Amino acid sequence: MNKILEICLDEFLLPGHAACAGCGAALALRHILKALGKNTIIIIPAGCSSIIQGVYPKTAFSNPVLNSAFDSAAAYCSGVIEGLKAKNKFKNINVVVWAGDGATFDIGLQALSGAAERNTDMIYFCDDNEAYMNTGIQSSSATPLGALTTTTPLIGKRERKKDIISIILAHEPTYLATAVSGYPVDLYNKVLKAKKYSGFRFIHILSPCPPGWRFDSKYTVTISKLAVDTGMWPLFEVVESKFNLTGPSLKLLNPKNRKNIETYLALQGRFSKLTKTEISIIQKFIDARWEQLKYLTNLKGRLFL
Amino acid sequence: MCEIRILTGNYAVAEAVKQSNVDVIAAYPITPQTQIVEALTSMKEAGILKSRIIRVESERSAMAVCIGAAFTGCRVYTATSSQGLALMHELLYWAAASRLPIVMTNVNRALAPPWNIWVEHTDSLLERDVGWLQIYASSNQEVYDLIFQCFKLAELPTVQLPVMLCMDGFLISHTATPVELIDQRIIDEFLPDSPYTTSNYPFLDINKPLTYGNVISPVTNGKLYFKYRRLAHKAMLNSLSKFKIIQEEFGRLVGRTYGELLDSYKISDADIVLISMGTLFNQTINTVNVLRKEGYKVGAIRIRVFRPFPCKEIQRLCKYKQAVLVLDRNLAPGIGGILSWEIKSSLFELKTDVKIISAVAGLGGVEVTTNDITNFVKTAYNNIKNKKCRGIYWISP
Structure with missing residues (x-):
């Protein structure tokens, strides 16, 4: 599928959900559910989506949703799948986790690793808005270098963002991909592809957050596109041990095609305290990362250790 | 007709779980519970246990898997002890408040530090207010018999609560005594398959999409949260008389009783x-x-x-x-x-x-x-x- 008009017209995330204006997560979730379809059970740990779904007795989902403890979504998911298998009801059903970066990078990493090691028949979506947004923008291990949060309030975070993709890759998932909410066709296609495989699948989505990243809500799509176009957020997938860049990232192997990182950083208030030196450190990190991506693209042998 | 075997408490539990037609088992090893997990996984590999077993990476995930599986209408079981039970704490509350009839064996053991693997009841008593029923056994035979009764009690529509069956570490878990096993036909009569056939528990179903556990605001629907907590209390109190009835029925079928409460x-x-x-x-x-x-x-x-x-x-x-x-x-x-x-x-x-x-x-x-x-x-x-x-x-x- 190449055009946005070809995306399924059914809506599974219903109007009236409780996300903030310009929420990147709601945008991604809408397209993911369109790709997953009706026969999908969603496990949601604590996070923004606990709120986005709405307050009882209303719900913004037309799929079954099971809210889980913060750290245990992947294990809940294993349980639901084993239960459905025991009852012979698992055929043609997707059981997925939709979790934030806190529930993935930090508190839920152990349960995630366990489910991945067991090659649980699930798709795990990490909705990454790069901080604990639901509790009011506290720093997480997904928060990037220099970003201001309410727990790194004056000079910004001093550590780099945790490389979760390498951690997940080490578990040899059957399918792994990155995506952004601003390129919905790329995202939609990846979910369709993930659905075709069985075993553990992981899709990591960058979701711009207007209040958390401190930008006007009209810029959600612009910023998520800039994340890709500057090379900050490479779009790729790993299928059967083969690494492929996808969509707009394909042309970025040539450094000349990558926009200056400042265009991405300058739009966001959270990066307002970055020094010139720090910006050049970030640019160097991106360039070094792309050298590695180039190596992976050309790699003929086995990707995993 | 009855077979008598020399079994430790742990192996007696595993035998009873095998006979209870459990759908999903998820457990993490911890001394002195380990032999329960070992026995069940060996039965599985030998092909004499039908249950699906998930080897999880922690007790928290053991309970999370049990919760997930119970939400699909399955009969589920786990076992733990001491530190493992303490690690589960939050999820014990999730299980009870979700009204899931999970049965768990807790082999009572002291909590560290200093490390101590021997018997003490503090571990399970720390969990006394999470909403689980707690039953304490005093012999291998009683532990074996109670497993069936616990499933039956947990799954009653008027109860629908998880049950923790506690037994003393080593003094029961690792002490071998004669245990009289019950004929499978009697078990099947006492404990029919599938926990939800007689109840109306709305478990996960793609044809009836429901959202489980979203926010209840004290402003808009706060009374409902209050009501659910009260209902859980009521179900707890119901279980007292129901447990007596279950034991009477068990006594009639098997011929063993242990007092009531x-x-x-x-x-x-x-x-x-x-x-x-x-x-x-x-x-x-x-x-x-x-x-x-x-x-x-x-x-x-x-x-x-x-x-x-x-x-x-x-x-x-x-x-x-x-x-x-x-x-x-x-x-x-x-x-x-x-x-x-x-x-x-x-x-x-x-x-x-x-x-x-x-x-x-x-x-x-x-x-x-x-x-x-x-x-x-x-x-x-x-x-x-x-x-x-x-x-x-x-x-x-």
Whole structure:
């Protein structure tokens, strides 16, 4: 599928959900559910989506949703799948986790690793808005270098963002991909592809957050596109041990095609305290990362250790 | 017809779980529970266990898998102990508040530090208010029999709550005794398949999409949260009478009973009552026999069901006694023995003159002998007669 008009017209995330204006997560979730379809059970740990779904007795989902403890979504998911298998009801059903970066990078990493090691028949979506947004923008291990949060309030975070993709890759998932909410066709296609495989699948989505990243809500799509176009957020997938860049990232192997990182950083208030030196450190990190991506693209042998 | 085997408590539990037609088992190994997991996984690999087994990476995930599987309408089981139970704490609450009929064996063990793998009841008593039923066994045979009763009780539409079956680490878990196994046909009659066939629990179903557990605001629907908590309390209280009925039915089919909510020994004419849980009861029986020969009118009670607490039964049995001596194999620092406080609360509303004496005994698996208990009873009794008050007794050191 190449055009946005070809995306399924059914809506599974219903109007009236409780996300903030310009929420990147709601945008991604809408397209993911369109790709997953009706026969999908969603496990949601604590996070923004606990709120986005709405307050009882209303719900913004037309799929079954099971809210889980913060750290245990992947294990809940294993349980639901084993239960459905025991009852012979698992055929043609997707059981997925939709979790934030806190529930993935930090508190839920152990349960995630366990489910991945067991090659649980699930798709795990990490909705990454790069901080604990639901509790009011506290720093997480997904928060990037220099970003201001309410727990790194004056000079910004001093550590780099945790490389979760390498951690997940080490578990040899059957399918792994990155995506952004601003390129919905790329995202939609990846979910369709993930659905075709069985075993553990992981899709990591960058979701711009207007209040958390401190930008006007009209810029959600612009910023998520800039994340890709500057090379900050490479779009790729790993299928059967083969690494492929996808969509707009394909042309970025040539450094000349990558926009200056400042265009991405300058739009966001959270990066307002970055020094010139720090910006050049970030640019160097991106360039070094792309050298590695180039190596992976050309790699003929086995990707995993 | 019945087969008798020499089994440790752990293997007796595994046999009972195998016979209970469990759909999903998820467990993480911890001493002294380990053999339950080992036995069940060996049965699975040998092809004699139908259940699906998930080897999880922690006790938290064990309980999370149980919750997920129970949400699909499955019969699920797990087992843990001590540190593992403490790690599960938050998820125990999720399971109970979701009204999922999960059955778990907790092999009672002391909590670290320092590391201690031996018997103590503090681990499960720390979880007394999470909404799980708690039943304490005192023999391998009782543990085996209780597994079936626990599933039946948990799955009753008027109960629908998780049940924690507690047994003493090593004293039951690793002690081999003869256990009479029940014929599978009798089990199938007593405990039919599929927990939800007779109830209307709305489990996960793609054809009936529901959102489970989203926010209830105190402003818009706060009363509902309150109502759900009250319903859980009501279900707990329901379980008291239901457990009696279940045991009667089990007794008719199998021919074994263990008292109801309480087990007792020579209680009717006793002036002094010794109350305990788990295997300590066996020692208190010896004490009763020794002291009766010396002229003391002593009897013993064993609390089998700790949650919900059998207040009425305690009141009925202890109202006209001179003294109630409670042996607590647990300690809540700053309060003392947990069981003794439950007994005090139960008897308070009677406004009786019965003296309630608390002794903390055998923490961290320290042996409690008949002699220890006998000496305690004599000392406590003399102090009461001489109107000497003192706080907690410690057996030993």
